[in-house]
Amino acid sequence: MKRTILMFIISALVVASLALWVLKGHVAGNTREMIMVGTAFVIVGFAVFLGVSRLRSHKLREPAEDELSKKVMTRTSSLAYYISIYLWLFVMYVSDKTTLPSHSLIGAGILGMTVVFLLCWIGVRAFGMKNV
Amino acid sequence: MYNRIKELRAKADISQQELALRVGVRRETIVFLEKGKYNPSLRLAHDVAHYFGLPIEEVFVFDDEPGGRPLG
Numbered sequence: 001m002k003r004t005i006l007m008f009i010i011s012a013l014v015v016a017s018l019a020l021w022v023l024k025g026h027v028a029g030n031t032r033e034m035i036m037v038g039t040a041f042v043i044v045g046f047a048v049f050l051g052v053s054r055l056r057s058h059k060l061r062e063p064a065e066d067e068l069s070k071k072v073m074t075r076t077s078s079l080a081y082y083i084s085i086y087l088w089l090f091v092m093y094v095s096d097k098t099t100l101p102s103h104s105l106i107g108a109g110i111l112g113m114t115v116v117f118l119l120c121w122i123g124v125r126a127f128g129m130k131n132v
Numbered sequence: 133m134y135n136r137i138k139e140l141r142a143k144a145d146i147s148q149q150e151l152a153l154r155v156g157v158r159r160e161t162i163v164f165l166e167k168g169k170y171n172p173s174l175r176l177a178h179d180v181a182h183y184f185g186l187p188i189e190e191v192f193v194f195d196d197e198p199g200g201r202p203l204g
Binding site: 062130 | 133149152153156157158159160161164167168169170171172173176
Protein backbone atom coordinates (compact mmCIF):
# COMPACT_ATOMS: atom_id res chain seq x y z
CA MET A 1 0.00 0.00 0.00
CA LYS A 2 2.90 2.34 0.81
CA ARG A 3 4.31 1.90 -2.69
CA THR A 4 0.89 2.64 -4.23
CA ILE A 5 0.59 5.86 -2.24
CA LEU A 6 4.14 6.77 -3.26
CA MET A 7 3.24 6.22 -6.93
CA PHE A 8 0.30 8.63 -6.62
CA ILE A 9 2.42 11.23 -4.78
CA ILE A 10 5.15 11.11 -7.45
CA SER A 11 2.54 11.30 -10.24
CA ALA A 12 0.94 14.33 -8.55
CA LEU A 13 4.35 16.01 -8.22
CA VAL A 14 5.10 15.41 -11.91
CA VAL A 15 1.70 16.81 -12.92
CA ALA A 16 2.24 19.86 -10.68
CA SER A 17 5.70 20.44 -12.20
CA LEU A 18 4.33 20.12 -15.72
CA ALA A 19 1.46 22.48 -14.91
CA LEU A 20 3.90 25.04 -13.49
CA TRP A 21 6.14 24.68 -16.54
CA VAL A 22 3.21 25.26 -18.91
CA LEU A 23 1.44 27.99 -16.88
CA LYS A 24 4.61 30.01 -16.23
CA GLY A 25 5.02 30.29 -19.97
CA HIS A 26 8.23 28.29 -20.28
CA VAL A 27 6.65 26.22 -23.02
CA ALA A 28 7.04 28.11 -26.28
CA GLY A 29 4.01 26.39 -27.78
CA ASN A 30 5.82 24.95 -30.74
CA THR A 31 5.10 21.43 -31.91
CA ARG A 32 8.23 19.89 -30.39
CA GLU A 33 7.53 21.13 -26.88
CA MET A 34 3.85 20.28 -27.09
CA ILE A 35 4.80 16.71 -28.03
CA MET A 36 7.16 16.56 -25.04
CA VAL A 37 4.50 17.83 -22.62
CA GLY A 38 1.91 15.48 -24.13
CA THR A 39 4.27 12.52 -23.79
CA ALA A 40 4.97 13.39 -20.17
CA PHE A 41 1.22 13.42 -19.46
CA VAL A 42 0.85 10.00 -21.16
CA ILE A 43 3.60 8.61 -18.91
CA VAL A 44 1.88 10.05 -15.82
CA GLY A 45 -1.35 8.43 -17.05
CA PHE A 46 0.48 5.10 -17.22
CA ALA A 47 1.74 5.49 -13.64
CA VAL A 48 -1.77 6.38 -12.44
CA PHE A 49 -3.15 3.34 -14.27
CA LEU A 50 -0.63 1.09 -12.47
CA GLY A 51 -1.53 2.73 -9.16
CA VAL A 52 -5.27 2.26 -9.70
CA SER A 53 -4.64 -1.36 -10.67
CA ARG A 54 -2.77 -1.91 -7.39
CA LEU A 55 -5.57 -0.22 -5.44
CA ARG A 56 -8.14 -2.47 -7.10
CA SER A 57 -6.07 -5.53 -6.14
CA HIS A 58 -5.90 -4.27 -2.56
CA LYS A 59 -9.69 -3.84 -2.53
CA LEU A 60 -10.18 -7.41 -3.80
CA ARG A 61 -7.79 -8.68 -1.09
CA GLU A 62 -5.31 -9.79 -3.77
CA PRO A 63 -1.58 -9.18 -3.40
CA ALA A 64 -0.55 -5.87 -5.01
CA GLU A 65 2.35 -7.72 -6.63
CA ASP A 66 2.73 -11.38 -7.44
CA GLU A 67 5.15 -13.51 -9.43
CA LEU A 68 3.64 -12.55 -12.79
CA SER A 69 3.68 -8.78 -12.20
CA LYS A 70 7.27 -8.97 -10.90
CA LYS A 71 8.37 -10.99 -13.93
CA VAL A 72 6.57 -8.63 -16.32
CA MET A 73 8.44 -5.69 -14.75
CA THR A 74 11.79 -7.53 -14.88
CA ARG A 75 11.31 -8.54 -18.52
CA THR A 76 10.06 -5.06 -19.46
CA SER A 77 13.02 -3.38 -17.76
CA SER A 78 15.63 -5.55 -19.48
CA LEU A 79 13.98 -5.16 -22.90
CA ALA A 80 13.61 -1.39 -22.45
CA TYR A 81 17.26 -1.13 -21.41
CA TYR A 82 18.48 -2.89 -24.58
CA ILE A 83 16.29 -0.72 -26.81
CA SER A 84 17.30 2.46 -24.95
CA ILE A 85 20.96 1.85 -25.87
CA TYR A 86 19.98 2.14 -29.53
CA LEU A 87 17.78 5.15 -28.72
CA TRP A 88 20.77 7.01 -27.22
CA LEU A 89 22.90 6.00 -30.18
CA PHE A 90 20.24 7.60 -32.38
CA VAL A 91 20.19 10.73 -30.17
CA MET A 92 23.99 10.98 -30.50
CA TYR A 93 23.68 10.68 -34.29
CA VAL A 94 20.95 13.35 -34.37
CA SER A 95 22.97 15.70 -32.14
CA ASP A 96 25.55 16.06 -34.92
CA LYS A 97 22.90 16.86 -37.51
CA THR A 98 20.74 19.34 -35.60
CA THR A 99 21.06 22.74 -33.99
CA LEU A 100 18.94 21.78 -30.96
CA PRO A 101 20.51 22.61 -27.58
CA SER A 102 21.93 19.65 -25.69
CA HIS A 103 19.42 19.94 -22.82
CA SER A 104 16.56 19.50 -25.28
CA LEU A 105 18.19 16.40 -26.73
CA ILE A 106 18.77 14.93 -23.28
CA GLY A 107 15.15 15.70 -22.30
CA ALA A 108 13.92 14.04 -25.49
CA GLY A 109 16.14 11.02 -24.77
CA ILE A 110 14.79 10.63 -21.24
CA LEU A 111 11.20 10.95 -22.43
CA GLY A 112 12.02 8.48 -25.21
CA MET A 113 13.24 5.99 -22.61
CA THR A 114 9.95 6.21 -20.72
CA VAL A 115 8.00 5.75 -23.95
CA VAL A 116 10.16 2.71 -24.81
CA PHE A 117 9.43 1.30 -21.34
CA LEU A 118 5.68 1.83 -21.82
CA LEU A 119 5.72 0.15 -25.25
CA CYS A 120 7.77 -2.78 -23.92
CA TRP A 121 5.33 -3.22 -21.04
CA ILE A 122 2.41 -3.32 -23.48
CA GLY A 123 4.30 -5.76 -25.73
CA VAL A 124 5.31 -8.13 -22.91
CA ARG A 125 1.73 -8.29 -21.66
CA ALA A 126 0.31 -8.74 -25.16
CA PHE A 127 2.67 -11.54 -26.22
CA GLY A 128 3.03 -13.19 -22.80
CA MET A 129 6.26 -14.59 -21.41
CA LYS A 130 6.09 -18.34 -21.63
CA ASN A 131 9.74 -19.26 -21.50
CA VAL A 132 11.28 -16.61 -19.30
CA MET B 133 3.39 -26.85 -21.95
CA TYR B 134 -0.34 -26.47 -21.64
CA ASN B 135 -2.56 -26.60 -18.61
CA ARG B 136 -6.05 -27.74 -17.65
CA ILE B 137 -6.81 -24.94 -15.20
CA LYS B 138 -9.82 -23.60 -17.11
CA GLU B 139 -11.34 -27.09 -17.41
CA LEU B 140 -10.71 -27.95 -13.76
CA ARG B 141 -12.00 -24.59 -12.63
CA ALA B 142 -15.23 -25.14 -14.58
CA LYS B 143 -15.62 -28.60 -13.03
CA ALA B 144 -15.06 -27.20 -9.55
CA ASP B 145 -17.39 -24.29 -10.39
CA ILE B 146 -15.12 -21.58 -9.05
CA SER B 147 -14.24 -18.20 -10.52
CA GLN B 148 -10.81 -16.98 -11.56
CA GLN B 149 -10.97 -14.53 -8.65
CA GLU B 150 -11.65 -17.30 -6.15
CA LEU B 151 -8.83 -19.49 -7.45
CA ALA B 152 -6.47 -16.51 -7.41
CA LEU B 153 -7.29 -15.81 -3.77
CA ARG B 154 -6.83 -19.47 -2.85
CA VAL B 155 -3.36 -19.69 -4.39
CA GLY B 156 -2.28 -16.18 -3.39
CA VAL B 157 -1.91 -14.46 -6.76
CA ARG B 158 -3.78 -11.77 -8.70
CA ARG B 159 -6.71 -12.72 -10.94
CA GLU B 160 -4.68 -11.50 -13.89
CA THR B 161 -2.13 -14.27 -13.28
CA ILE B 162 -4.85 -16.91 -13.56
CA VAL B 163 -6.02 -15.25 -16.82
CA PHE B 164 -2.46 -15.41 -18.21
CA LEU B 165 -2.11 -19.05 -17.13
CA GLU B 166 -5.38 -20.06 -18.75
CA LYS B 167 -4.45 -18.32 -21.99
CA GLY B 168 -1.09 -20.11 -21.98
CA LYS B 169 0.77 -16.79 -21.93
CA TYR B 170 2.73 -17.56 -18.78
CA ASN B 171 4.49 -20.58 -17.32
CA PRO B 172 4.11 -20.55 -13.54
CA SER B 173 6.82 -21.05 -10.95
CA LEU B 174 7.10 -24.50 -9.44
CA ARG B 175 5.56 -23.12 -6.24
CA LEU B 176 2.49 -21.72 -8.00
CA ALA B 177 2.09 -24.87 -10.11
CA HIS B 178 2.22 -26.91 -6.91
CA ASP B 179 -0.33 -24.67 -5.16
CA VAL B 180 -2.76 -24.81 -8.10
CA ALA B 181 -2.45 -28.59 -8.42
CA HIS B 182 -2.82 -28.97 -4.66
CA TYR B 183 -5.97 -26.87 -4.71
CA PHE B 184 -7.55 -29.20 -7.28
CA GLY B 185 -6.26 -32.26 -5.41
CA LEU B 186 -4.27 -33.50 -8.39
CA PRO B 187 -0.58 -34.13 -9.08
CA ILE B 188 1.20 -31.30 -10.92
CA GLU B 189 1.62 -33.34 -14.11
CA GLU B 190 -2.13 -33.77 -14.43
CA VAL B 191 -2.71 -30.02 -14.33
CA PHE B 192 0.36 -28.84 -16.24
CA VAL B 193 1.06 -31.08 -19.21
CA PHE B 194 4.29 -31.03 -21.18
CA ASP B 195 3.82 -31.54 -24.89
CA ASP B 196 6.45 -31.90 -27.59
CA GLU B 197 7.13 -28.23 -28.28
CA PRO B 198 9.58 -27.47 -31.08
CA GLY B 199 12.87 -26.63 -29.40
CA GLY B 200 11.78 -28.26 -26.15
CA ARG B 201 14.38 -30.44 -24.49
CA PRO B 202 13.53 -34.13 -24.21
CA LEU B 203 13.23 -35.41 -20.67
CA GLY B 204 15.64 -38.04 -19.40
